[in-house]
Amino acid sequence: MGPEAEALRRELRGLVGEHVPADYLGAFTADPADLEVAQAFCRLLAAQGLLCMAWPEEFGGRDASPWQQTVVREEMWAHHEPRGAQYMGVNWVGPTIMRHGTPEQQQAHLPPIASGEVIWCQGFSEPNAGSDLASLQTAARRDGDGWRVSGQKIWTSYATMAQWCFLLARTSKEERKQQGLTIFLVPMTASGIEVRPIATMLGPHHLNEVFFEDVWVTEADVLGEVGGGWRVVQEVLAFERVGIARYARCERLLALAPQVLGEAWDDVPLELRGRWARMLTHCRRARLLAYQVVASQAEDRVTPRDTAPYRIAVTTLDQDSAEVLVELAACAPAEGEAATRFRRAVEDHWRYAQASTVSSGSIEMQRILLSRAMLAAT
Amino acid sequence: MKVDLSDEAIEYGLVARQALEAAGGEGLVQDAEVDPSRRTELVEPVLAELGAWDLQPRADADELQASAALCRSAGYWATPYPVAERLARPRDLGVDGLVVVDPARPAGTVAGIDRRWAAVTLAGDRSHARTVARATPANRNDAFVDDLDLEPIDQAGADDVALALTLPCWTLLGMLDRAIDLTRQHVLDREQFGQPLAGFQSVQFQLTDAEVERSGLDVLARYTLWSVLTDQPGAIEDALALRLAALDAAEIVLRVTHQLHGASGFCDETSLSWISRHSQPLRRLPYGTSRTQDQLVRRLGRQPLAGLFDEAGDDPLVLRSS
Numbered sequence: 064m065g066p067e068a069e070a071l072r073r074e075l076r077g078l079v080g081e082h083v084p085a086d087y088l089g090a091f092t093a094d095p096a097d098l099e100v101a102q103a104f105c106r107l108l109a110a111q112g113l114l115c116m117a118w119p120e121e122f123g124g125r126d127a128s129p130w131q132q133t134v135v136r137e138e139m140w141a142h143h144e145p146r147g148a149q150y151m152g153v154n155w156v157g158p159t160i161m162r163h164g165t166p167e168q169q170q171a172h173l174p175p176i177a178s179g180e181v182i183w184c185q186g187f188s189e190p191n192a193g194s195d196l197a198s199l200q201t202a203a204r205r206d207g208d209g210w211r212v213s214g215q216k217i218w219t220s221y222a223t224m225a226q227w228c229f230l231l232a233r234t235s236k237e238e239r240k241q242q243g244l245t246i247f248l249v250p251m252t253a254s255g256i257e258v259r260p261i262a263t264m265l266g267p268h269h270l271n272e273v274f275f276e277d278v279w280v281t282e283a284d285v286l287g288e289v290g291g292g293w294r295v296v297q298e299v300l301a302f303e304r305v306g307i308a309r310y311a312r313c314e315r316l317l318a319l320a321p322q323v324l325g326e327a328w329d330d331v332p333l334e335l336r337g338r339w340a341r342m343l344t345h346c347r348r349a350r351l352l353a354y355q356v357v358a359s360q361a362e363d364r365v366t367p368r369d370t371a372p373y374r375i376a377v378t379t380l381d382q383d384s385a386e387v388l389v390e391l392a393a394c395a396p397a398e399g400e401a402a403t404r405f406r407r408a409v410e411d412h413w414r415y416a417q418a419s420t421v422s423s424g425s426i427e428m429q430r431i432l433l434s435r436a437m438l439a440a441t
Numbered sequence: 442m443k444v445d446l447s448d449e450a451i452e453y454g455l456v457a458r459q460a461l462e463a464a465g466g467e468g469l470v471q472d473a474e475v476d477p478s479r480r481t482e483l484v485e486p487v488l489a490e491l492g493a494w495d496l497q498p499r500a501d502a503d504e505l506q507a508s509a510a511l512c513r514s515a516g517y518w519a520t521p522y523p524v525a526e527r528l529a530r531p532r533d534l535g536v537d538g539l540v541v542v543d544p545a546r547p548a549g550t551v552a553g554i555d556r557r558w559a560a561v562t563l564a565g566d567r568s569h570a571r572t573v574a575r576a577t578p579a580n581r582n583d584a585f586v587d588d589l590d591l592e593p594i595d596q597a598g599a600d601d602v603a604l605a606l607t608l609p610c611w612t613l614l615g616m617l618d619r620a621i622d623l624t625r626q627h628v629l630d631r632e633q634f635g636q637p638l639a640g641f642q643s644v645q646f647q648l649t650d651a652e653v654e655r656s657g658l659d660v661l662a663r664y665t666l667w668s669v670l671t672d673q674p675g676a677i678e679d680a681l682a683l684r685l686a687a688l689d690a691a692e693i694v695l696r697v698t699h700q701l702h703g704a705s706g707f708c709d710e711t712s713l714s715w716i717s718r719h720s721q722p723l724r725r726l727p728y729g730t731s732r733t734q735d736q737l738v739r740r741l742g743r744q745p746l747a748g749l750f751d752e753a754g755d756d757p758l759v760l761r762s763s
Contacts, residue, residue, distance in 0.1 A: 064442070076755075085757045137749060311749060318750035321743035322759050328743050337734040341689075343746045344661070344682040350748070351444060351660035358445075372656040375649065404758050427646075434645035437625060437652060 068130040075113070075138040082107060083145045086404050088411045090147030091221075091268045098224065098268075101147025105179030108146070115153055115177045122161055122169070123177045129361045133308070133354070141311035143411070148221035152176040152183045155299050156229055160248075163287035163295055168248065172227070184251070186216045186230035186273060187296070193218075194428050196231075197240040197293065201275060203232040203247065210234075210285075212247065212255075212278040218422075222258045222271035225251050230275075231292050244292035248284050255279070264414050305356050305370075306423055309377045310349035313384040316405075316412060317342055320391045323405040331394050339391065342384045349377040371433035378419040378426055385409075385416035444663040446506050454510030457491050461518045467712050470719060473521035474581045477553035484522035498528050498604060505670050509611045509662070516615025519719040521585060523550050525608035526558075531567070531601050534559050534594065540570060541605045543727040547589040550722045552579060560591055563677070563727075563736055565599035568592055584722050599677070603669045606680035607662070610687040613723045614662055616716050617655045617694045623713050624648065624698040627705075644701060651697040654690035661686050668747075675747045681737040682746055688730045691720055 082104055090101035108114035117132045118124025127135075139146055146153070157176045160168055175181040192199035201214025212232055222228070228249045235243035251258070255278040261270045287295050317339060321328045331339075352373035359365045392409040395402040420426040446454075464487045465472065473480045488494070491511065498508035508528045515524040526549065527538040537556035540549035544562045551558055551572060560570040568591035575587070628638040628648065638644045661683050668679040695717050699706045706713045728736060745751050 080757045080760075083757075085760075141749070314745075314748055315750045315756070318745040318748070319756055319758060321745070322756070333735065333738060336738045337731075340682070340734060340737045340741055340746070341685060343748070344686050345657075347664065347682070347746060347748060348657040348661050348686060351664055352657060354444070355660060371649070372653045375653045376657055401759050408758065430646045430649040431642075433649045433652060437648060438629065438639050438645070 064130040064134065065128075067128070068134045071131050072134045072138060075135065078104075078107065078111075078113075079138065079142045079145060083142060085400075086407065087143055087145065088408060089143045089266075090145075091266050093267050098147060101145055101149070102179070104145040105147065105149045107179075109177060109179035114146070114149075114179050115157065117153075118157060118177070119161070122157070122173055129357050133305070133357050136305065136308040137311035140308045141315040143312070143408070148182045148184075148224060149176075149179060151185065151221070152181060156183045156227075159229075159295060159299055160286065162298065163246075165283075167283065168286065172248065181227065182221055182225045183227045183229055184219050184222045184225035184271075184273075186219060186228045186232075186249070188218045189215060190217050194425050196296070197244070199231060199233060199244070201230075201232045203234050203245060203280070206279070209279055209281040210247070212249070212275045212280060214275050216273040216275075217271075218261075219258075219271045219273045220269060222251070222273050223260055223268055227251060228256075228273070229286075231296060234289055234292075237290075241293040243290050244296075245289050246286040246292045246295050247280050248286055249278065249280055253278050253280070265418060266414070300424070305353055305360070306374065306377075308353065309381045309419060310346045310353065312412060313342065313380055314346040314350070316388050316409060317346065317384060319405060320388070320395075323401050324391070324395050327394055327396060331391065335387070335390055335394075338387045342380070342387050345376070345380045345383065349373065349380045352376055366436060367429075367432040368436045371429040371436070374424065374429045375426055375433070381412075381416040381419040385413040389413050442664070442667055443502070444660065444667055446510065446663060447503060449503060450506035450510045453491075453507045454514050457511050458514035458517055460487055460491055461514060461520055466518050467715050470519045470521040470715055471709075473585070477521075477579055477585055480521050480553050480585065481555070484520055488522070488524065493524070493528070496528060498608070499532065502666075502670055505666055508608065509666055512608050512611035513615035513618070516612035517619045519616060519619075519716050521719070523554065525612050526551070526605070527556075529601070529605040529608050531559060531561075531598070534567070536569070539601060539605050540589070541602065541727045542570070542589065542591070543732075544591075547591050548586050548726055549589055550585045550587075550726070551589075552583065552585045552587040558589070559594070560589060561598035561601050561605060563602055563681075563740075564596070565602060566596050567594045567598035567601070569594060582718070584719055586722050586726070600672075603665075603676040603680040606677070606684055607665050607669055609723055610658075610662055610665070610680075610683050613687050613691055613720060614655070614658055616720050616723070617651075617658065617690060620694055620698040620713055620716050621648070621651055621655055623716075624651070624701050627702055631703075638701065647697045647701060651694040654693045658683075658686055658690040673747065675744075678737060678740050678746060681733060681740065685730065685733050685737060688724055688733060691724050692730070695720060 090098045116125040116127040120126050160172050189199045203210040203212045230247045230249045234245040237243040255276040257274040259272045263270050356369050356373050359369050388409040392406045469483050496504055496508045498505045512525045526540050529539045536559040539559045542560040558570040560568045570589040572587040573590050628644050631638050665679050665683040668676045702713050705711050
């Protein structure tokens with residue numbers, strides 16, 4: 064990855080070690096202090112120029128290399144994402160506004176993201192539009208010099224804490240369902256928005272329904288062209304091609320297991336230690352597949368032939384390793400801080416892993432994309 | 442860490458694949474099964490023409506990558522010759538090839554090839570190896586495997602093990618390439634219920650399961666070349682991890698590709714059948730899946746594979762404990 068990337072890794076680990084509690088399991092727990100840890104950590108990263116280092120210098124970033132960005136993804140996810148919900152604003156909301164926003168929108172939205180002060184949510188999925196996103200029904204109709212938005216979004220992460228929503232809505236009915244869609248940047252304080260948390264195994268404050276009832280948005284809140292939203296969404300998905308570095312958390316927890324178990328490691332059944340070794344191999348495999356995508360991305364030649372095997376490998380790794388880790392955690396000493404933290408981290412990982420083949424594009428969609436690429440004429 | 446193959450290595454692999462195809466492709470293994478003593482005459486001239494015996498895989502990245510690419514191409518046609526074993530020969534023993542063996546039951550795919558062979562165990566014990574006289578005549582299901590008699594040389598083979606484990610994984614990778622290529626074409630050509638098999642999602646998804654395994658093995662194989670070449674401290678563990686992944690991948694890919702070929706996949710007139718049968722020695726020697734996994738676990742102890750977090754003792758979760 065190069066010396067700069069490895070220096071960044073050391074710097075990030077130092078900051079995590081100093082500013083994130085050892086028992087931190089993410090910003091979305093029942094304890095409000097965890098959200099504050101994330102908010103403070105984002106402000107710290109912003110102050111040190113690390114939060115938006117992937118951004119171009121003209122927008123306050125550092126033009127970080129793809130490998131430095133990879134290190135950030137790995138270190139943050141491995142340590143239970145101490146940026147909380149803000150990774151979304153940093154990773155793709157900001158860059159999308161850079162590409163498609165007006166100067167006024169850039170002025171309004173980019174500085175708050177860069178300073179770690181704002182949380183965005185993504186208003187894409189609907190009850191009848193998940194993998195088939197273009198079938199969404201939330202509609203914006205013209206009303207004077209603005210728009211009225213009505214409809215329902217679901218599975219919206221961070222909506223209870225977000226100040227802004229990156230909303231995809233239908234503005235006209237066209238021949239193809241991918242046409243007639245528009246992006247709106249909507250303040251979550253707008254009248255007519257109701258957020259209802261969904262109790263899930265991922266924990267409180269995570270998934271939500273968001274209802275829009277005649278929500279007034281102005282022309283100035285339209286991102287890009289009216290009716291051109293699908294193209295923007297495709298770009299958003301391109302930003303997320305590598306996605307979460309799930310392999311990093313899997314590898315960290317697997318590597319910790321012998322440390323935490325200590326002498327008890329020798330009593331772990333050989334079969335289970337074999338599964339542990341196999342999972343470490345799968346971590347390496349997923350990481351190398353990710354690096355292959357990053358390298359392709361750097362040369363602007365990414366195809367589903369690269370991305371889909373990675374996404375399939377890394378999401379199944381998440382679930383397979385979770386099963387192994389749960390069994391290893393059961394072998395850990397009953398007492399002791401490290402063992403307790405490890406068990407809690409593993410339990411948290413197991414719950415989150417159940418969703419990994421569903422969220423951010425289901426594994427079935429990845430298989431469809433890969434099979435299309437494989438079966439296409441050569 | 443550099444894991445991309447050079448353009449030259451990729452080109453060399455392509456040339457080798459074409460040369461082996463021109464020499465008979467899968468016809469080579471079919472002819473060799475009829476008379477295993479012909480393996481040398483069938484294959485060695487092609488390899489010599491390709492400059493295979495000039496390759497020095499221990500010399501530098503170019504030579505190692507070219508060696509790996511040659512093994513992959515040999516695997517693609519199930520070439521009936523121990524190419525990887527020949528290329529893995531130690532520099533210092535004056536032998537023609539090296540086979541990694543289980544000391545409890547040493548064996549290798551060297552039947553009918555009159556060469557000077559050495560063997561090495563995972564512990565680094567090296568021996569001269571000679572084929573054991575057969576009690577029963579060879580048959581085609583032996584897949585050119587002979588038991589070996591070992592005559593100890595030294596315990597200095599630790600540096601030979603990683604390379605000798607890694608190159609056969611490249612041969613197996615070539616077999617998986619071929620199995621998937623054949624199956625892709627089969628599901629596009631074969632029609633049932635009025636449409637090509639490729640139109641059924643259940644078929645598509647099985648094919649993607651195989652491809653995920655193949656592409657994962659591909660990146661691991663390239664990583665392990667780097668580890669071996671740069672003599673990483675965990676190079677043998679890396680090679681065992683690669684072998685474990687290769688065995689898992691082979692099981693999944695060949696099961697899927699057989700299933701999607703239907704009954705035709707078992708026929709001698711179908712290429713997959715030959716690939717599948719001749720993958721067996723690579724998958725069982727020196728150790729099958731479970732024993733490879735056991736060997737990896739024993740060698741690792743409490744130390745994870747080299748990676749992002751192999752110094753877990755520095756982790757805050759452990760450090761900040763009382």
